[in-house]
Amino acid sequence: MDNFFLDKEGVWFLPLKTGEDPPTPIWVCSPLEILAITRDHDNENHGKLLRFIDYDGNEHRWPMPMELLAGDGTGYRQTLLSGGVQIKEGKQGRELLSRYIQSANPKARMRCVNRLGWYNDLYILPNSTIGASAGEDVVFQAHIPLADHHESKGTLFEWQEHIAKYCVDNSRLGFCVSVGLASPLLHLLGEENGGYNLRGPSSGGKTTALRVALSIYGGEKMLHSWRATSNGLESIAALHNDGLLCLDELGKLDPKIAGEIAYLLVNGGGKQRSDKSGYARIKQFWRLNFLSSGEVGLPDLIRQSGQKVRGGHEVRVVDIPAFPGQLGIFEYLHSLPSGDVFSRMLCANAEKYHGTAGRAFIGEVVKDIPKNVERVRTLIDEFKNENSPINADGQVLRVLNRFALIAAAGTLATELGITKWPKEEAMWAAKQCFESWLKNRGGVSAQEGHEILRQVRHYFEQHGDSRFTVIGSMDDHKTINRAGYKKMVDNSWHYFILPESFKQDICCGFDVQIAIEILVEKGWLMRDAEGKNTRAENLPCSNSTTRCYRFDGSKIFSDEI
Numbered sequence: 249m250d251n252f253f254l255d256k257e258g259v260w261f262l263p264l265k266t267g268e269d270p271p272t273p274i275w276v277c278s279p280l281e282i283l284a285i286t287r288d289h290d291n292e293n294h295g296k297l298l299r300f301i302d303y304d305g306n307e308h309r310w311p312m313p314m315e316l317l318a319g320d321g322t323g324y325r326q327t328l329l330s331g332g333v334q335i336k337e338g339k340q341g342r343e344l345l346s347r348y349i350q351s352a353n354p355k356a357r358m359r360c361v362n363r364l365g366w367y368n369d370l371y372i373l374p375n376s377t378i379g380a381s382a383g384e385d386v387v388f389q390a391h392i393p394l395a396d397h398h399e400s401k402g403t404l405f406e407w408q409e410h411i412a413k414y415c416v417d418n419s420r421l422g423f424c425v426s427v428g429l430a431s432p433l434l435h436l437l438g439e440e441n442g443g444y445n446l447r448g449p450s451s452g453g454k455t456t457a458l459r460v461a462l463s464i465y466g467g468e469k470m471l472h473s474w475r476a477t478s479n480g481l482e483s484i485a486a487l488h489n490d491g492l493l494c495l496d497e498l499g500k501l502d503p504k505i506a507g508e509i510a511y512l513l514v515n516g517g518g519k520q521r522s523d524k525s526g527y528a529r530i531k532q533f534w535r536l537n538f539l540s541s542g543e544v545g546l547p548d549l550i551r552q553s554g555q556k557v558r559g560g561h562e563v564r565v566v567d568i569p570a571f572p573g574q575l576g577i578f579e580y581l582h583s584l585p586s587g588d589v590f591s592r593m594l595c596a597n598a599e600k601y602h603g604t605a606g607r608a609f610i611g612e613v614v615k616d617i618p619k620n621v622e623r624v625r626t627l628i629d630e631f632k633n634e635n636s637p638i639n640a641d642g643q644v645l646r647v648l649n650r651f652a653l654i655a656a657a658g659t660l661a662t663e664l665g666i667t668k669w670p671k672e673e674a675m676w677a678a679k680q681c682f683e684s685w686l687k688n689r690g691g692v693s694a695q696e697g698h699e700i701l702r703q704v705r706h707y708f709e710q711h712g713d714s715r716f717t718v719i720g721s722m723d724d725h726k727t728i729n730r731a732g733y734k735k736m737v738d739n740s741w742h743y744f745i746l747p748e749s750f751k752q753d754i755c756c757g758f759d760v761q762i763a764i765e766i767l768v769e770k771g772w773l774m775r776d777a778e779g780k781n782t783r784a785e786n787l788p789c790s791n792s793t794t795r796c797y798r799f800d801g802s803k804i805f806s807d808e809i
Contacts, residue, residue: 252348254281258334261344276344278334284356286311286389295360295389296349302332309375311360311389312349321346327392360389364397365490365535366435369617371610373398378607379614396469397487400603407604408668410597411463414590415677416669417580419572420446421594422677424461424539425667426658428492431537432610433657435490436621441514442650445498445540446577448570453577454541456591457570458494461539463602464609465491474540475500478509482518482532489534491606498542503553507561510546513538514564537654540565556757557699562689563643566650569684605666612664620660627656635679637686644686651682697766700758701807704767707754708743708804716743719788732796733787740802742774744785750797767799770807774798 251262253273259280260273279301286295295313302308308331316324321342325335335341361367364374370386371378374394377386388394402410415421427444434441446454455471462470472484474495485493493513501509512518518532545567547557570577575587584590613620631652637644658674661667667674690698712734717727719735731749734741745754755763764781767773776783784793 252276252351254279259345259348261348274336274340274344276336276341276348277328278332280328280333280348282349282352282354283309284354284358286358286360286387288360288362293360293362293389296352296354297356297358297387298328298349300328300331300333304332306332308332308393310393311358311387313389313391314350316391317346317350323391331393357384359384359386361386362389363489363533364388364487366432369614371432371490371614373607378610394487397466398491398603398606399466399469400607401467401599402601402604404604404608404666407463407601410601411460411594412605412667412669414582414594415460415667416673418578419677419680420457420568420570420577421460422658422669422673423568423654423681424457425464426654426661426674426678427537427539428461428464428606429609429661429666430654430657431492431535432490432606432613433621433624433653434535434537436613436617437624437653439650439653441516441534441536441538443510443514443538443540443565445542445545445565445567446570447498447542447545447567448577450543451576452571453587453591454570455496456594457577458496458539458541459595459598461492462494463598464606465603467599467602470494471496473500474498474542478505478512478519481509481513485513485534485536485538486518486532488536488538491536493536493538495538495540498540498546498549499544501549503549504555506546506549506553507555507557510561510565541570563646566647566685567688568681569688572680572684605661609661609664609666612666613660623663624653624656624660627659628652631655631675631678635682644689647685648682651678654678696758696762700755700763700766701770701772703756703758704754704763704772705804708799708801712741712743712801717788719744733789734801738802740800743799743801744787745797745799746789746794747782747796770803772799772803772807774800 251264253260253262256279257275258278259276261276262273263271265271281299282296283299284297286297287293293313295311298310298312300308310327310331312324325342325345329335335345361372364372367386369379370381372386372388374388374397412425415425433439446457448454458471459468471494474497476484516534546561546565547567550557550561573579575581578587578590581587581590584593628649632648636648640648655675655678658667658677662669662671662674711731715727715729715731716734717730719733731753732743732745734743751760764773768775768781773781774783775781781797782795783798785796785798787794787796
């Protein structure tokens with residue numbers, strides 16, 4: 249190995265002999281072993297698997313990309329120094345270390361991937377792989393080791409005793425844990441990503457629920473904030489591929505990009521960007537469920553920026569009322585004196601015992617993937633058959649399917665001995681949250697209909713006096729930016745909207761024909777005797793009849809949306 253040798257004191261370089269005296273070995277760094285050469289399935293992205301010991305005697309392994317040796321190699325040395333490797337000071341030490349790593353040619357070969365999660369039938373974690381590889385071992389290769397990602401503390405039994413059992417009879421806790429368990433199944437079942445936001449006032453236990461769910465995969469260091477740029481959230485999402493992403497405090501997200509971020513996270517792909525040379529970079533992709541908490545919901549945040557709320561936003565990020573009763577997010581305190589004590593206990597336990605349940609669940613799933621996938625599909629059908637609302641819109645059914653997967657994942661984990669919950673616990677928790685979401689939503693019809701009705705009512709609330717001329721009034725007051733006329737009919741105002749004002753102002757941002765159908769169905773918009781959407785009315789703006797849209801004010805202001 250190019251005059252390098254390794255002993256218990258470290259890596260040494262033996263210079264060429266220049267005289268009669270034997271050359272003096274030069275110490276390069278503390279023990280650093282090159283175990284294998286790594287490369288991806290296309291035989292590119294080569295790297296080397298490094299093994300080293302830190303100051304406390306702990307072993308570290310890092311599949312280092314060889315591209316980090318380009319240039320002066322500052323990046324890889326920073327990582328090694330941070331991991332506890334001691335390196336000879338000065339230019340000579342830096343050069344010899346790079347030379348040592350490059351010259352090493354171990355016989356062992358491994359496949360590397362640059363994305364966590366599923367790779368064929370293997371589940372890749374930062375420092376281990378779940379499942380048996382048919383050929384070469386597979387490792388996750390990154391520019392820096394992810395020491396805090398998927399960290400494991402305690403045993404599965406301790407997680408069951410100190411966290412999982414307290415989720416029983418607490419629908420939001422059980423649901424959040426089931427969301428985490430459903431994340432690795434998305435790829436296996438070909439299901440879409442999903443987001444779930446626990447909405448409610450502060451200090452009610454929402455963040456506690458996120459920490460409990462996150463304990464499946466790791467500790468508090470995996471909990472992120474919504475206070476980030478879209479670029480930052482892309483990178484965070486990619487690190488949680490095929491896993492659970494938890495984002496705290498939705499209200500910290502910039503309202504101007506809230507709708508865009510919701511689509512980005514659930515669509516599972518970042519923006520297309522170019523590199524310095526103008527060529528397209530490789531896009532980041534991910535499959536995941538994400539849990540969120542906040543005092544506001546996504547629709548509220550989008551409205552703050554003056555943007556329209558679409559049905560797609562509701563389907564992508566499901567807004568669930570966080571508090572089912574008087575105990576905040578909890579329903580049953582398991583003999584503890586208060587919700588505050590219960591919450592503190594769960595947070596402390598989640599930091600002591602985490603990372604084992606996810607590994608155990610995935611380990612059981614990979615033992616017989618076809619069988620477990622078929623079982624999940626059966627459970628999904630059972631949940632949908634029992635909880636499908638009558639005459640539900642497609643948006644509601646789409647969300648129902650996602651709740652069904654979550655219920656099925658929690659149930660499967662119970663059957664595999666992971667949660668130690670009662671058999672029906674996961675189904676019950678998902679049902680409670682689905683019904684709460686449906687009630688908060690306001691029914692089973694399409695969300696666009698609600699938004700159209702809100703916009704129309706808001707328009708008349710703002711402009712019912714200022715932009716409508718009263719028919720037959722003797723007042724000389726001029727109507728600025730007239731949208732139409734109004735008159736009193738049977739003790740209520742009827743509004744006559746001119747066609748372009750109706751299309752460009754009242755229906756702004758929505759499909760006009762869809763808006764008309766919803767307004768007619770609601771009884772706000774009055775068709776003529778022939779069933780046409782506009783009516784021929786005698787209005788002061790013309791000596792002949794004028795076709796316009798006629799609204800019944802008594803309906804607009806009395807109906808519930």
